[in-house]
Amino acid sequence: MKANSGCVTALIFLVAAGVSAIGSSASAQTYPARPIKAITDVGPGGTYDIFVRALGEALQPRWGQPLVVEPRPGGNFIIGGRACAEATPDGYTLCVLSRQTLAANEFLYKKIPYTPGSFIPIMNLLYNTQVISPTRRSTSGLWTNWQRWQKRNRKR
Amino acid sequence: MTYSAAGIFQRGFFDRFNQRHGTDLVNVPFKGGGESLTGVLSGFTPIAFIGGANFAPYVREGKMVALAVDADERSPLFPDTPTFAEIGYPDTLSRSYLSLVAPAGTPQDIVARVHREVSAVMNDKDFRKRNLTDRGLAPIVDSPEQFSRFLEKDRMAIRAVVQEAGIDPR
Numbered sequence: 001m002k003a004n005s006g007c008v009t010a011l012i013f014l015v016a017a018g019v020s021a022i023g024s025s026a027s028a029q030t031y032p033a034r035p036i037k038a039i040t041d042v043g044p045g046g047t048y049d050i051f052v053r054a055l056g057e058a059l060q061p062r063w064g065q066p067l068v069v070e071p072r073p074g075g076n077f078i079i080g081g082r083a084c085a086e087a088t089p090d091g092y093t094l095c096v097l098s099r100q101t102l103a104a105n106e107f108l109y110k111k112i113p114y115t116p117g118s119f120i121p122i123m124n125l126l127y128n129t130q131v132i133s134p135t136r137r138s139t140s141g142l143w144t145n146w147q148r149w150q151k152r153n154r155k156r
Numbered sequence: 157m158t159y160s161a162a163g164i165f166q167r168g169f170f171d172r173f174n175q176r177h178g179t180d181l182v183n184v185p186f187k188g189g190g191e192s193l194t195g196v197l198s199g200f201t202p203i204a205f206i207g208g209a210n211f212a213p214y215v216r217e218g219k220m221v222a223l224a225v226d227a228d229e230r231s232p233l234f235p236d237t238p239t240f241a242e243i244g245y246p247d248t249l250s251r252s253y254l255s256l257v258a259p260a261g262t263p264q265d266i267v268a269r270v271h272r273e274v275s276a277v278m279n280d281k282d283f284r285k286r287n288l289t290d291r292g293l294a295p296i297v298d299s300p301e302q303f304s305r306f307l308e309k310d311r312m313a314i315r316a317v318v319q320e321a322g323i324d325p326r
Contacts, residue, residue, distance in 0.1 A: 031266055046189055047209045047291065048254050054287040058277040089261030094270060099253050100163055103311045107318040108164065110325045116311065119257040121303040122271050125278065127294040128252040129231050130166060131208035132223040133215065135196050 031091055032065040039087065039095045041080025043073035047128060052096045055125075067094075077101040078112055085114035095119065158184045159203035160192040165250035166205040168317060172245070196220060207252065208233055209292035226250045233292040253296065255303065271300060 038056065042048045049071060056067030072080040077100045084095035102119065105112050159181050161167045170181050184201045186192045189210040195201035196211070197219065204211070212233045214220040222237040230239060240246065256274060258267055277283055278297045288295045298306065 031269060043188060047207050047293070051254070051287055051291070051293065054283075055274070055277060058280070058283050058287075059273060062273050062276070084257065084259055087259045089259040089263075091258070091262055091266035091270070093259060095257050095259070097255055097257055099255075099310070102255060102257070103307060104164065104314045104318075106311070107315050108323065108325055116307070118260050120260055120262055120267055121300050121307055122256040122258060122267055123274060123278075123300065124253055124255045124296040124298050124303045124306060125274075126254050126288060126296055127227065128207040128209070128254060129233075129292055129294055130162060130205060130226040130250050130252060131211070131231070131234060131237065131292075132203065132205045133196065133208075133211050133220045134203040134223065135199060135220055 032063050034092065035066045035068050036063070036091075037087075037093045038067050038069050039080060039084045039093060039097075040069060040071050041073060041077045041097050041101045042071060044069075044071050048096070048098065051126070055096075076109065077105060078109065081105065081118075082113040085118035094122075096125070157203065158182045158201045159205065160184050160186040160195050160201040161204070162189075162192075162206040162250075162252060164321075164323075165252075165314075165317070168321060169205065169240075169245065169250055171321065205250070207292065212292055227294065231292060231294075232289055255307075267300065 038052055040049060040052055049069065052067075052069050056069060060066055070083075072083045077098065080095075080097060081101040084093070084097060087093035087095070097119075100108075102116075106116070157180075159170060161170065161183060167183050170183065173179060174181055181203065184195070186195060186201070189206050192201070192204045192206050193210050193214075196204045197214070208222070208225060208231060211220050211222075215222045215234060222234040224240050224243055224245075225231045225234055225237050226240050228239070228241075230237065240250075256270070258270070275297055278288075278295055284295055287293075
C-alpha cells in the first residue's frame with residue numbers, strides 16, 4: 001500500500017513536470033508568434049506615446065512582430081490600468097503605464113478596478129524630468145523675484 | 157497667478173511654495189502637455205510644471221524660461237536651469253516615470269524574454285540619445301526585482317504625501 005502511494009506521487013510529479021515543460025517551450029521558443037499589444041494610459045501624440053512607438057519600432061526587427069500601441073487615456077489614469085489588469089496574460093499584451101496609475105491612484109480614489117497585484121513589474125523605463133516653466137513675457141516680475149530668491153538661496 | 161501642473165506631486169510643490177512664500181499660485185486643471193503648453197503661451201495659465209520635453213524648443217527660442225528641473229542632476233536639455241535640490245527643495249518628489257508591466261499571470265519566461273529585448277533596445281546608444289536624452293527623458297533600465305522594490309517604496313512615499321496633504325480619497 002505504501003509503495004503504491006509512492007508510485008502515484010511519482011506519476012503526478014511527472015505529469016506536472018511534463019505540463020510545465022510544454023508550457024515553457026510553447027511560450028518561450030515561438031514567442032512572439034503574432035503582434036504584441038502595448039496598452040498605454042496616455043493619449044496619442046504626447047511625450048510617452050511617441051516614446052512607446054519608437055520603442056516598438058526598435059523591437060520589431062528583434063521580434064519579427066510589430067508592437068501595436070493601444071492608447072487608453074482618461075479617467076484619471078484608471079481606464080488604462082483597468083485595461084491592462086483585465087487583459088489576457090499570455091504575453092501578447094504588455095502595458096506601458098505611468099506613475100499615477102501604478103503607484104498613486106490607490107491612495108487618491110476609493111474604488112479602483114485593479115490592485116498592485118494586477119501587474120507584473122518588468123522594467124522602469126524612464127524618468128520624465130519635470131520642469132517649471134513660465135512665459136518670459138507674462139511673468140517677468142515673477143522671473144526677477146525667482147532669480148533674486150535663487151541667489152539668496154545659494155548664498156545660504 | 158495661475159499654473160498648470162502634471163499631477164498631484166507637482167501641485168504639492170506649489171502648495172509648499174505658497175506656504176513658504178505667502179504667495180497665492182492657483183492650480184488650473186488641464187488635459188495633457190499640449191493644453192498646458194497652450195495655456196503658458198497664451199498667458200491663460202502662465203506657469204507650467206510638466207515634462208520638460210514639452211517646452212524645450214520654446215525655452216531655446218526664448219519664449220519661455222525654465223526655472224527649475226526635478227532631477228538629481230541638471231538636464232542636458234536645460235543645462236542652465238538649477239535642480240530643485242539646488243534651490244532648496246530637495247524632496248520635491250514630483251518626478252514622473254514610465255514603466256513596463258504585464259498583466260498578472262503572464263508566463264515568467266515571456267517576462268524574462270521581454271525584459272532582455274527591451275533592455276537591449278534601451279541600452280542602445282543611438283536609441284537612447286534619439287528617443288530619451290535628446291527629448292529630456294532620463295533612461296532607467298532596472299531588473300524586475302529592483303523595479304518591484306522601487307514601486308513598493310514609491311507607493312509608501314505617495315501614501316505619506318497624500319496623508320500629509322490631508323487629501324481624502326474620492
